[in-house]
Amino acid sequence: MKRQQYERPLIQRINSGIMNKFGTKTEYAPVTHIDDFSVKELIKQYGSPVFVISEKTMRDTYKEANRAFKTRYPKVQFAWSYKTNYINAVCNVFHQEGSWAEVVSGFEYKKALQNGMPGNKIIFNGPDKTDEDLISAINNNSPIHIDHLDELYRLTELADEMKKKPNVAIRVNMDTGIYPMWDRFGFNYENGQAWDAINKIILGDKLELVGLHTHIGTFMLSPSAYAIAANKLADLALGVKKKFGRTIQYIDMGGGFASKNTLKGSYLPGSDTSPDFNQFAEAICTALLNAGFVEKDLPLLVLETGRAMIDDAGYLLGSVIANKRLSDGRRATIMDFGVNILFTAFWYSHKISPAQDFSTYTEDTVLYGPLCMNIDVVRDQITLPPLKKDDHVVVHTVGAYNMTQWMQFISMRPAVVMLGLDGKSHLIRKRETIENIEANEVMPEYLLKFKI
Amino acid sequence: MSIKKNLALSDTGFVFNPSTGDSYSVNPIGLEILRMLKENKKDEDIKKHLLATYQADFETIEKDYYDFVKGLEQLKLTENNG
Numbered sequence: 071m072k073r074q075q076y077e078r079p080l081i082q083r084i085n086s087g088i089m090n091k092f093g094t095k096t097e098y099a100p101v102t103h104i105d106d107f108s109v110k111e112l113i114k115q116y117g118s119p120v121f122v123i124s125e126k127t128m129r130d131t132y133k134e135a136n137r138a139f140k141t142r143y144p145k146v147q148f149a150w151s152y153k154t155n156y157i158n159a160v161c162n163v164f165h166q167e168g169s170w171a172e173v174v175s176g177f178e179y180k181k182a183l184q185n186g187m188p189g190n191k192i193i194f195n196g197p198d199k200t201d202e203d204l205i206s207a208i209n210n211n212s213p214i215h216i217d218h219l220d221e222l223y224r225l226t227e228l229a230d231e232m233k234k235k236p237n238v239a240i241r242v243n244m245d246t247g248i249y250p251m252w253d254r255f256g257f258n259y260e261n262g263q264a265w266d267a268i269n270k271i272i273l274g275d276k277l278e279l280v281g282l283h284t285h286i287g288t289f290m291l292s293p294s295a296y297a298i299a300a301n302k303l304a305d306l307a308l309g310v311k312k313k314f315g316r317t318i319q320y321i322d323m324g325g326g327f328a329s330k331n332t333l334k335g336s337y338l339p340g341s342d343t344s345p346d347f348n349q350f351a352e353a354i355c356t357a358l359l360n361a362g363f364v365e366k367d368l369p370l371l372v373l374e375t376g377r378a379m380i381d382d383a384g385y386l387l388g389s390v391i392a393n394k395r396l397s398d399g400r401r402a403t404i405m406d407f408g409v410n411i412l413f414t415a416f417w418y419s420h421k422i423s424p425a426q427d428f429s430t431y432t433e434d435t436v437l438y439g440p441l442c443m444n445i446d447v448v449r450d451q452i453t454l455p456p457l458k459k460d461d462h463v464v465v466h467t468v469g470a471y472n473m474t475q476w477m478q479f480i481s482m483r484p485a486v487v488m489l490g491l492d493g494k495s496h497l498i499r500k501r502e503t504i505e506n507i508e509a510n511e512v513m514p515e516y517l518l519k520f521k522i
Numbered sequence: 523m524s525i526k527k528n529l530a531l532s533d534t535g536f537v538f539n540p541s542t543g544d545s546y547s548v549n550p551i552g553l554e555i556l557r558m559l560k561e562n563k564k565d566e567d568i569k570k571h572l573l574a575t576y577q578a579d580f581e582t583i584e585k586d587y588y589d590f591v592k593g594l595e596q597l598k599l600t601e602n603n604g
């Protein structure tokens with residue numbers, strides 16, 4: 071007699087009356103392929119864990135976002151937020167689609183230049199710009215977004231020394247009804263700081279005020295907050311027109327649109343609750359169109375959308391190291407990826423799918439990472455089929471912030487692969503090696519030789 | 523190892539514990555094990571039977587059987603646990 075297919079024996083309490091937060095069918099439906107690429111083959115070729123980025127999803131998402139805004143407003147420009155994911159291949163897909171670059175450090179600025187971005191298409195944000203950064207941005211005609219008065223004064227001095235008139239915008243923070251209010255960046259609208267800074271710039275006549283910028287927060291679920299923000303920036307732009315007869319060229323609404331991820335503690339999945347691009351576009355574009363600009367003065371609308379642009383395109387493929395039972399009887403599964411590379415596990419209940427077929431039986435489990443650290447929890451409760459050692463899983467919606475905020479901690483950072491529109495998988499960042507890590511270490515001579 | 527004699531097992535993998543009112547779901551192999559335990563089969567015999575019936579090696583069955591039985595104890599479905 072032929073022996074039957076084996077599955078680990080399972081027993082699970084049925085909790086009637088209590089809504090199961092994570093037990094939706096799609097959650098544990100197996101995902102064996104991403105864009106026609108086999109998960110198993112990808113792991114065989116590039117190792118486990120491995121980050122995978124779908125070029126198709128990136129481009130589709132970009133087009134969807136672009137369409138949402140362009141069908142509602144005549145002048146729209148996206149600028150890729152480098153900190154969200156600055157692997158060069160990722161940046162270049164967005165640049166190819168037409169995105170400018172948005173950077174917040176000298177390091178990111180250099181990356182954008184090296185990716186071939188013309189200086190005037192690199193928006194330089196952030197509170198920390200060194201003299202070297204500022205000089206380089208002035209020479210390249212990059213729009214510099216001023217964060218604080220110290221920067222305004224320093225830029226004015228540099229402009230004087232260099233006999234150039236740098237293009238600048240100011241970052242404005244404001245009350246949009248969202249708590250917490252991000253008031254640590256830029257100049258405040260309500261208390262008049264922003265208007266004062268604008269007056270200093272224009273009356274000082276050393277800097278060219280080309281734009282107004284805000285970034286009201288991240289993972290924003292409220293389109294109406296953007297309408298408020300757009301109105302406040304428009305009010306400043308119209309004030310400049312009225313007082314000085316000058317036209318502000320662009321209004322930059324920053325980033326912050328929520329992606330389809332599920333925030334921890336949220337009852338419904340993000341795919342059901344996050345507004346789509348159309349809703350954000352409707353709020354922003356309607357506000358700008360109705361603000362009172364004459365048609366020829368309508369500012370260019372700049373968007374620095376980060377997570378909503380790339381999150382969906384990113385996957386983390388990983389494998390099961392072991393199963394165990396905790397002291398209270400709960401099942402625990404140890405994965406080969408942890409919070410060191412999946413930083414967003416601190417905020418999100420990531421959707422995780424098995425990568426092979428199973429029967430319909432499932433169990434609740436805690437998913438741990440491989441770090442020998444108590445904080446290394448990937449999901450504190452998830453319903454999955456009975457996974458066994460070496461089975462694979464697919465973590466969804468990890469494209470934003472993980473491949474920049476990941477840590478080399480205890481183990482090496484994994485490879486990143488792009489699933490190309492050409493039907494091939496492309497290695498876009500190699501798996502780290504001990505040589506990479508130790509290349510920057512220096513051993514003092516006297517510690518070199520010793521007897522044990 | 524023996525399980526509570528009054529546990530009700532359905533063919534569809536539904537388990538009911540009349541002393542507490544709790545219900546559980548088991549997969550087919552889990553149900554098979556519960557049935558054998560109810561018939562007072564010995565652990566060793568159950569494992570032998572599983573090895574003969576399923577495509578799995580002895581280590582896997584040993585490990586998973588132990589884990590399953592520990593789970594039953596945890597859920598207070600065994601005799602010695604009251």
Ligand SMILES: Cc1ncc(COP(=O)(O)O)c(C=O)c1O
Nearest residue numbers: 151285288325326374375376377
């Ligand atoms: C100035 C600025 N622009 C854009 C972004 C991208 O934001 P998000 O990923 O929330 O769209 C950020 C992120 O914090 C930011 O600080």
